[in-house]
Amino acid sequence: KQEVTQIPAALSVPEGENLVLNCSFTDSAIYNLQWFRQDPGKGLTSLLLIQSSQREQTSGRLNASLDKSSGRSTLYIAASQPGDSATYLCAVPTQGGSEKLVFGKGTKLTVNP
Amino acid sequence: KAGVTQTPRYLIKTRGQQVTLSCSPISGHRSVSWYQQTPGQGLQFLFEYFSETQRNKGNFPGRFSGRQFSNSRSEMNVSTLELGDSALYLCASSFDRANEQFFGPGTRLTVL
Numbered sequence: 001k002q003e004v005t006q007i008p009a010a011l012s013v014p015e016g017e018n019l020v021l022n023c024s025f026t027d028s029a030i031y032n033l034q035w036f037r038q039d040p041g042k043g044l045t046s047l048l049l050i051q052s053s054q055r056e057q058t059s060g061r062l063n064a065s066l067d068k069s070s071g072r073s074t075l076y077i078a079a080s081q082p083g084d085s086a087t088y089l090c091a092v093p094t095q096g097g098s099e100k101l102v103f104g105k106g107t108k109l110t111v112n113p
Numbered sequence: 114k115a116g117v118t119q120t121p122r123y124l125i126k127t128r129g130q131q132v133t134l135s136c137s138p139i140s141g142h143r144s145v146s147w148y149q150q151t152p153g154q155g156l157q158f159l160f161e162y163f164s165e166t167q168r169n170k171g172n173f174p175g176r177f178s179g180r181q182f183s184n185s186r187s188e189m190n191v192s193t194l195e196l197g198d199s200a201l202y203l204c205a206s207s208f209d210r211a212n213e214q215f216f217g218p219g220t221r222l223t224v225l
Binding site: 031032034036041042043044045046049051089091093094099100101102103104105106 | 148158163218
């Protein structure tokens with residue numbers, strides 16, 4: 001059974017700091033891994049999708065890496081801004097190319113001005 | 114390109130009633146998935162539809178059901194509402210398996 005863990009559960013940093021969010025999963029036989037952000041009371045916004053054949057994916061100030069063999073992914077946020085404050089979630093399919101995603105509990109990020 | 118839309122955005126119901134939520138996927142997407150989000154359990158998968166067929170189902174009681182129409186729009190229904198059904202219900206769409214999933218804004222259901 002696929003399980004996803006995110007550490008830390010909460011993180012507070014000053015504006016401008018570079019930071020790393022961690023995600024680990026128990027079953028390395030995944031097709032892809034997706035990172036999302038969620039603002040309070042809102043839906044999920046897709047940030048990055050990394051296919052199993054990729055090691056990294058970048059979008060603006062965000063960079064996500066994937067190490068299938070160790071069951072880990074990291075989301076790197078450069079030069080953080082107050083607008084980055086949100087909960088960040090990672091998710092993997094339960095099996096193969098299934099659309100059924102298993103989510104971590106998320107990391108709540110607060111960037112202080 | 115319009116994103117995933119969900120209606121209504123907010124609902125208040127009483128125990129024992131039933132409710133229907135609607136989701137319109139991104140144009141061209143054929144897969145629609147539903148999730149329940151609560152503070153205690155986080156995000157939990159309800160079911161997924163593809164080409165009007167349920168392809169995956171989560172561990173929820175039979176009171177939770179859904180369907181997909183020929184235009185890929187999907188509805189989910191919850192009958193005999195319980196207090197514990199209060200949650201944010203999220204819909205996601207994707208083109209097909211192993212593709213990026215896009216979520217709608219959610220429907221906030223409150224059961225009194």
